[in-house]
Amino acid sequence: MVDVLETDVLVIGGGAAGTNAVLKAADRGARVALVVKGLLGKSGCSIFASHLPYHDTSTEQKSHDRLRYAVRYYNHYLADQDYCIRMGAYMRNEFFADLERLGVYWRRDEHGRPEAIQSRTPALVVHKQGASGPIIMDKRRREIFRRGIPVHEECAVTSLLTDGERVVGATVLDYRRGRYFAIAANCVVLATGHSDYLATRATATREQSADGVAMALRVGVELANMEIQWWHASDVLEPRAWMRYHLYPNPLMGTQETSRLYNANGEMFYEQKTHSPGASAPYTEQMRRLAREVIAGRARWDGGYFSGYDHIPAEITKTYQHQAKIWAKLGLDVGQDRIECGITWHMRQGGINVDTVTMATSLPGLHVAGGLGCHYLGGVGPVSYDGKVAGEAAAETALTAKRSVVSQQAVAAEEKRIFGFLRVEPDGVRPIQAKLRIREIMWQLGYIKNEAKLQDALAAIQATREEMVPRLSLSSTSRSWNTAWMDALDVCSMLDACEATIRSALNRKESRGPFYREDYPFVDNENWMCRNIVSRVNGEWRSRIQPIPAPHMKPEKSREPFFEADY
Amino acid sequence: MSPSSKPTTEPDKVRVRLYRFDPATDQAPRYESYEVPYTPRMRIMDVLDHVHETLAVDFGYRWLCGTKKCGTCAVNVNGTPKLACWDAAEPEMTIEPLSNLPLVRDLVTSRDPFEASLASLSPMLVRKAEYAGFPEPLSAQDMAPTAHLRDCIQCLACQSVCPVLRQPDSGFAGPALLVALSELAQDPRDGADRARLADEVAQVFKCVSCYECERVCPTEIPIVSEAIEPLKRLAHSAGRSAGARRTRAFLDVVKARGYANAALVALKTNGFSLHGLRLALRLLPRGKLNLADAFLKRSPPGAAAIRKTYESNGQSSENPE
Numbered sequence: 045m046v047d048v049l050e051t052d053v054l055v056i057g058g059g060a061a062g063t064n065a066v067l068k069a070a071d072r073g074a075r076v077a078l079v080v081k082g083l084l085g086k087s088g089c090s091i092f093a094s095h096l097p098y099h100d101t102s103t104e105q106k107s108h109d110r111l112r113y114a115v116r117y118y119n120h121y122l123a124d125q126d127y128c129i130r131m132g133a134y135m136r137n138e139f140f141a142d143l144e145r146l147g148v149y150w151r152r153d154e155h156g157r158p159e160a161i162q163s164r165t166p167a168l169v170v171h172k173q174g175a176s177g178p179i180i181m182d183k184r185r186r187e188i189f190r191r192g193i194p195v196h197e198e199c200a201v202t203s204l205l206t207d208g209e210r211v212v213g214a215t216v217l218d219y220r221r222g223r224y225f226a227i228a229a230n231c232v233v234l235a236t237g238h239s240d241y242l243a244t245r246a247t248a249t250r251e252q253s254a255d256g257v258a259m260a261l262r263v264g265v266e267l268a269n270m271e272i273q274w275w276h277a278s279d280v281l282e283p284r285a286w287m288r289y290h291l292y293p294n295p296l297m298g299t300q301e302t303s304r305l306y307n308a309n310g311e312m313f314y315e316q317k318t319h320s321p322g323a324s325a326p327y328t329e330q331m332r333r334l335a336r337e338v339i340a341g342r343a344r345w346d347g348g349y350f351s352g353y354d355h356i357p358a359e360i361t362k363t364y365q366h367q368a369k370i371w372a373k374l375g376l377d378v379g380q381d382r383i384e385c386g387i388t389w390h391m392r393q394g395g396i397n398v399d400t401v402t403m404a405t406s407l408p409g410l411h412v413a414g415g416l417g418c419h420y421l422g423g424v425g426p427v428s429y430d431g432k433v434a435g436e437a438a439a440e441t442a443l444t445a446k447r448s449v450v451s452q453q454a455v456a457a458e459e460k461r462i463f464g465f466l467r468v469e470p471d472g473v474r475p476i477q478a479k480l481r482i483r484e485i486m487w488q489l490g491y492i493k494n495e496a497k498l499q500d501a502l503a504a505i506q507a508t509r510e511e512m513v514p515r516l517s518l519s520s521t522s523r524s525w526n527t528a529w530m531d532a533l534d535v536c537s538m539l540d541a542c543e544a545t546i547r548s549a550l551n552r553k554e555s556r557g558p559f560y561r562e563d564y565p566f567v568d569n570e571n572w573m574c575r576n577i578v579s580r581v582n583g584e585w586r587s588r589i590q591p592i593p594a595p596h597m598k599p600e601k602s603r604e605p606f607f608e609a610d611y
Numbered sequence: 612m613s614p615s616s617k618p619t620t621e622p623d624k625v626r627v628r629l630y631r632f633d634p635a636t637d638q639a640p641r642y643e644s645y646e647v648p649y650t651p652r653m654r655i656m657d658v659l660d661h662v663h664e665t666l667a668v669d670f671g672y673r674w675l676c677g678t679k680k681c682g683t684c685a686v687n688v689n690g691t692p693k694l695a696c697w698d699a700a701e702p703e704m705t706i707e708p709l710s711n712l713p714l715v716r717d718l719v720t721s722r723d724p725f726e727a728s729l730a731s732l733s734p735m736l737v738r739k740a741e742y743a744g745f746p747e748p749l750s751a752q753d754m755a756p757t758a759h760l761r762d763c764i765q766c767l768a769c770q771s772v773c774p775v776l777r778q779p780d781s782g783f784a785g786p787a788l789l790v791a792l793s794e795l796a797q798d799p800r801d802g803a804d805r806a807r808l809a810d811e812v813a814q815v816f817k818c819v820s821c822y823e824c825e826r827v828c829p830t831e832i833p834i835v836s837e838a839i840e841p842l843k844r845l846a847h848s849a850g851r852s853a854g855a856r857r858t859r860a861f862l863d864v865v866k867a868r869g870y871a872n873a874a875l876v877a878l879k880t881n882g883f884s885l886h887g888l889r890l891a892l893r894l895l896p897r898g899k900l901n902l903a904d905a906f907l908k909r910s911p912p913g914a915a916a917i918r919k920t921y922e923s924n925g926q927s928s929e930n931p932e
Binding site: 087149152156178179183186220250251288366476477480522525527531 | 633634635636650651652653654656657660663664667668669670671672673674675676677678679680681682683695696697715716717719722726729730734735736742744745746747748749750751752754758761762764765795798800
């Protein structure tokens, strides 16, 4: 018999979305358990947060700017617009106060006023630019521990359990201790984020392997807009570990200055205030401009172009927690030298198809919070709102639902699958090799896509699944922190997520925001302002399209060339 | 303007000796050696990843963010704790787990004792007054003394080199926990009895101010001067621990005598005891204890200036006990 723990609400994921879901569900009186694949408040992408947008609605113009930014520049008309308004109200009225109550210090100026990053969409920071994430997450972590909420750290959820009608719990592998158990829950909140390490160069943290996407797919839940995948253009090329260091293209504290991008000839080809004045987080425009340079042979995706702050007084770059120190650590002068860049697979706009009023999915008992949903791109503030909505809704459902019972048979079947990887065969495939292969396939697919490249990538993913997975074996059968064992489980999630991403990309016959198909090089607002949905039921892939209403703002043009659109 | 290029000093390869030990199955630790081709600006983490990815060794190592934010990748490199993601690879490296922490497997250590100690320090803000709503009255100046402390990523490098923590059952919390406690103690909004927590729970007076913690801190926090000394200042006047008593005794003796007379400090700290007497009898014949110095009024030149310093600083060293 496998141990089965019991709770009202099970939250999976320890970032900004998951932690707020835990706190808000507990506030409603539910018993909560939290499972985190890494370490609470340390793993996941929330610790990368820098600017927290302040939703200023003091004038009609400011409200409009804010909504336009969220809808047009951040989500390319794929966000739920009413959600954006509700989330904005939360950001204004609750988000900063909730964290300040816990002790977070929102940086003040000399008059005691919160100091904002000045742009059309002002943002606040904790302490210093680039330091918000770790501090916010540290406070949430301590608060969850203070309340005595059970937290299972360094534990991977491996599957969602259903009774055929609704989600009743999940199976968990404690990979530090080699212990397998299940958690029965009346409601589950899935909050595993929008950033996954699915390409050779990626911003995601080590443990992020799209487990949430894959587990939802396996229980028949729909995924939407999986292909709307952001790339970052201004990330450090070398050292490799630092590909996650982002040379932010948005304004430095107290100035309108930003980093710039230069091609191989030293010509500047991107600066926020010059090339995308409307968007203060102008990543998709950066990528478009870089694509032109790559096509013209003046940059490569993995190097040959540069970023820096040599046009700005070096003193200003010190308002950042890390930027000036990166230069210094490499023996470079931030006031003079530029750093070579490469692109990285960053965050996904799409994800699980979700009802934004309750953050419920099509499967009863399963809620989603944060970037894992298809409704909004993400960000520590918005995903905290999702956590609140999902946590409260899940608590309400859980407290009135009849107690969930998990089937020991299903738990045992999953145990067999997981422990099946724990074998040593001399001529087997090491899981890390499969992982690297998958990342290489997605890297080669890259930013510029077309039908043939997508078909090749799909075939390569399927071949990896068929040829490598059955032969996976490890170099030791240790159950304690066996990196290769974790890799094997990650491979299964990554294959499902990549297949869903490629299939979705094949379905979308246009280009938009971060998504570029050279065989459909135009934004088609007439046909593709929609949730592009895939699911897998009994091994069969299905797809459908669901239009996204635009009650508050619409794009001016129904169709325009991709490289001419400003969003 | 110099685009990045490989400095000529970079080596061709890195020789690494990895510590391997699975307490569940292995009798004793062992070291495995690997040669890894050097890549530009290579970090320690890149070397570990290469061993894992290319040589498919399933050794246990922990990292999450790769960018000096999560604080989970610290390891000992040639005997010094380093953040694997931040510090450069060296041509010859022996890589071992951090010291002073229980081992999980290979390079992975358990953070559990640290988390348990943190929980014992009431690590959340305990508000003096009810929260006033955003933005609460607070200035940049209010938060300036703790600015560096907020850079702590709890990588535990400092804990691993602390000589006090190396003593079994020292009872000392260690530098990383004192940074966390000090940030709260110096927060104008906090009303918890941080002095008592510092003295009795964290046992701050066991810090010997050796500065090892500062030497290895990857975020360059002045741990002794900006975290630990403020806690000692806060806790010494009312503290009940031997450390607090010794600090008061030291201050009193220096004020009275103009120098730190060891015998008087010991006597004032511990009072008269048989143990103290036995110790004194052993020290006397070795010339380590000068009773004449201790009990005859004799002030060195400059004592008056020292007394003045006390007065101008408003230094109170009255013993409340």
